Amino acid sequence: MHPTSTFVPSFLKAITDNTEESFRSIMSEPSPGVFTFEMLQPSFCELLVSEVENFEKWVNEAKFRIMRPNTMNRYGAVLDDFGLETMLDKMMESFVRPISKVFFSEVGGATLDSHHGFVVEYGKDRDVDLGFHVDDSEVTLNVCLGKQFLGGELFFRGTRCDKHVNTGSQSEEIFDYTHAPGRAVLHRGRHRHGARATTSGHRINLLLWCRSSVFREMKKYQKEFSSWCGECLREKKERQRASLAATKWETLVAIYFLTVHDKRVAEERERIYDMTSFCIINAGLVLFMLMYS
Numbered sequence: 623m624h625p626t627s628t629f630v631p632s633f634l635k636a637i638t639d640n641t642e643e644s645f646r647s648i649m650s651e652p653s654p655g656v657f658t659f660e661m662l663q664p665s666f667c668e669l670l671v672s673e674v675e676n677f678e679k680w681v682n683e684a685k686f687r688i689m690r691p692n693t694m695n696r697y698g699a700v701l702d703d704f705g706l707e708t709m710l711d712k713m714m715e716s717f718v719r720p721i722s723k724v725f726f727s728e729v730g731g732a733t734l735d736s737h738h739g740f741v742v743e744y745g746k747d748r749d750v751d752l753g754f755h756v757d758d759s760e761v762t763l764n765v766c767l768g769k770q771f772l773g774g775e776l777f778f779r780g781t782r783c784d785k786h787v788n789t790g791s792q793s794e795e796i797f798d799y800t801h802a803p804g805r806a807v808l809h810r811g812r813h814r815h816g817a818r819a820t821t822s823g824h825r826i827n828l829l830l831w832c833r834s835s836v837f838r839e840m841k842k843y844q845k846e847f848s849s850w851c852g853e854c855l856r857e858k859k860e861r862q863r864a865s866l867a868a869t870k871w872e873t874l875v876a877i878y879f880l881t882v883h884d885k886r887v888a889e890e891r892e893r894i895y896d897m898t899s900f901c902i903i904n905a906g907l908v909l910f911m912l913m914y915s
């Protein structure tokens with residue numbers, strides 16, 4: 623991989639500067655946790671597409687059966703299987719990991735150490751759409767390679783852990799993204815998504831599912847994931863709200879009892895004062911009468 627012929631200059635500069643500001647300067651985050659930016663040179667996209675077409679031609683002629691990218695796509699190919707593994711490893715290590723370290727550290731973004739790289743293809747005689755799913759990855763890079771097409775939007779519905787994968791979405795989690803050749807989308811693998819029908823033309827996208835063995839090991843010992851699961855976070859906030867409300871009630875009850883108690887003490891004190899002054903006055907009167915009778 624030759625960086626200057628693979629990546630657009632703005633992307634290369636941001637990677638060289640390697641700061642959050644430099645990444646943010648080339649990216650937009652149209653929905654929380656979904657980052658999009660210009661990434662691949664048009665000539666590199668064409669080269670990769672023609673390589674995939676060559677591979678498919680060879681597979682068809684040789685009547686080979688090849689591994690499809692995942693359980694959902696019937697078309698496309700695993701790039702690692704035809705010599706691109708080293709190139710994709712480099713892409714993950716030097717280009718995806720520095721960005722993920724900044725934006726996805728809570729899901730092992732800094733420790734991505736393996737990948738599954740493939741292309742998906744949609745259009746006539748190919749897949750039409752892709753159902754709602756989560757990826758087997760910590761961070762997913764999805765770059766459109768072309769060619770010309772209509773439709774094929776990615777729809778996102780919030781990030782979820784295993785336990786909450788089928789829960790509903792909050793309105794702020796609903797987001798649609800329209801692919802454009804050369805442009806990348808970077809998101810957590812657990813960010814639920816799917817692709818709408820490619821209604822005409824031919825769409826080819828490069829997918830790099832990046833994984834972190836460290837994160838996967840640590841995850842086994844954790845019970846809640848409020849740092850990245852939208853539903854764990856919602857439940858945590860709800861628990862905090864309920865406990866705050868309970869504390870407020872307890873405080874109010876305490877104040878009430880203290881006030882009533884104080885009032886009773888004051889009343890009792892007043893009664894004793896009254897009695898004492900009554901006795902003193904009466905005793906004085908009796909003494910007076912005795913003295914002058």
Ligand SMILES: O=C(O)CCC(=O)C(=O)O
Nearest residue numbers: 742752757764817827829
């Ligand atoms: O078609 C797309 O752009 C999405 C593909 C995808 O989500 C996947 O292969 O995991």
Ligand SMILES: [Fe+2]
Nearest residue numbers: 755756757815
């Ligand atoms: Fe996916």
